[in-house]
Amino acid sequence: MILDELHEQFSQLKYPSFIAPLLCSAVICLLAYTFITRRSRSVFLIDFACYKPPPTQMCSKEKFIERFKIYGNSNETSIEFMRKLLGKSGLGEKTYMPSNLLRDPLDMCLKETRREVESVMFGAVDLLLEKTQVKTEDIGIVIVTCTILNVLPSLADMIVHRYKLRENVLVYNLTSMGCSSGLRAIGFAQKLLQVHRNTYALLVSPENTQQMIYRGNERSKLFMNFPLRVGGAAALLSNRPSDHGKAKYQLLHTVHTHTANSDRSYQSIYEEEDSVGIGGVTITKELLAVAIEAVEANIHALGPLVLPLSEKIRYITNYITRRYNLADIKPYVPNFKKAIEHVFPHVGTKPVLDEFEKNLGFNEADVEASRMNLYRFGNTCSSSTWYALSYGEAKGRIKKGDRLWQIAFGSGFKCSSAVWRALRTVDPHDKRNPWKDEINEFPVDLRNIETYSELFEPAKRK
């Protein structure tokens, strides 16, 4: 129809007769080009996998304290402090610790540590390759994120070695980039996939907590000891247009916030020796406030990308009113439910999740996956939001077309978001899901657990 009309118009204009068909073909070519380049710029998540350590590595809270007594040099006061905090931590009795910490006699040498991290990394990648059936020679990019473990050859090298990846594979490691690094890697992969055509990016996030365990008596360092647990995930991204039909999710947005330009943010999680020379990670009283500020900044940056117009207008009006003191009103928290069906926040610690729910416009259902994740697997750092997403999948909640939001935060202080669209309804009975066989036991009721947020400065709302 349109073409006919165009043709008629052009014929009235008395141009030479070949102009009209030429113009039409140009328009068609342009449309086709736009369609194809858009597709080829798309980044798909073929699938991901979470590692579930063997039952021998399960560690109840009491067992944790027992092992810690053997491993650490902490005195009775510190042990009591840890026992008290563990009770309020929101962790369950089945989280996983490094096997060398649970074994008698203890063997915390580097060889054992390497073996430990290999089992997590290779466990997740083996599962992922089995799920996706992708050939390892087609993998062009590898990004490894690990919060603390730093070995030589690097963790990324271990992967290239084990899976015999090709020699021109691009390898990056985001070691020591904190709990948000798993999502930061997605943004990084997205950029790389815009340059390198027709390839796969393998993202691996193994976490081994052993090197983080503090063995002294300073309270600000003992905090680090109890939420962190062993875990790991692997994800396969692709920019091959032909993968559109095969992939589970399509990447819509990534947004990263880095607040290390402020001293209090930068110092909120800080690795250093204590007064007697024992290494550990200091957590300052400001952690909670800093975390919420970084999360808020990230959400503000994400808002314009995803929110419908009506929410944007409400938000801007509210912002201007407060900015110029036109009226004394509360900050407007945009309703993300209008733009996103599922949110999967990083578990962090219980007080952070509580703040997230209370202050950022989310409800109990929104943080359910993360609370259960904290309960079942603990804080597995950079891999944690993948366990939460697996929870949503195992519950059968992910339907075709749904939009999903992973948001993670950690030392730096940094916060990252990744927003996806489900390309199909996800089968809740996948036997490789880490929650399989036990998903019906969840959610467990955790409302009566006290918190320890009084140990932190409250978040100041701007």
Ligand SMILES: *[C@@H]1O[C@H](CO)[C@@H](O)[C@H](O)[C@H]1NC(C)=O
């Ligand atoms: C344990 O160490 C801390 C910090 O040095 C000290 O304040 C506390 O009194 C000690 N407790 C015992 C029982 O020695």
Ligand SMILES: CC(=O)N[C@H]1CO[C@H](CO)[C@@H](O)[C@@H]1O
């Ligand atoms: C291969 C590579 O880039 N390795 C680096 C990984 O990260 C650690 C910690 O930042 C570095 O020390 C390695 O050199």
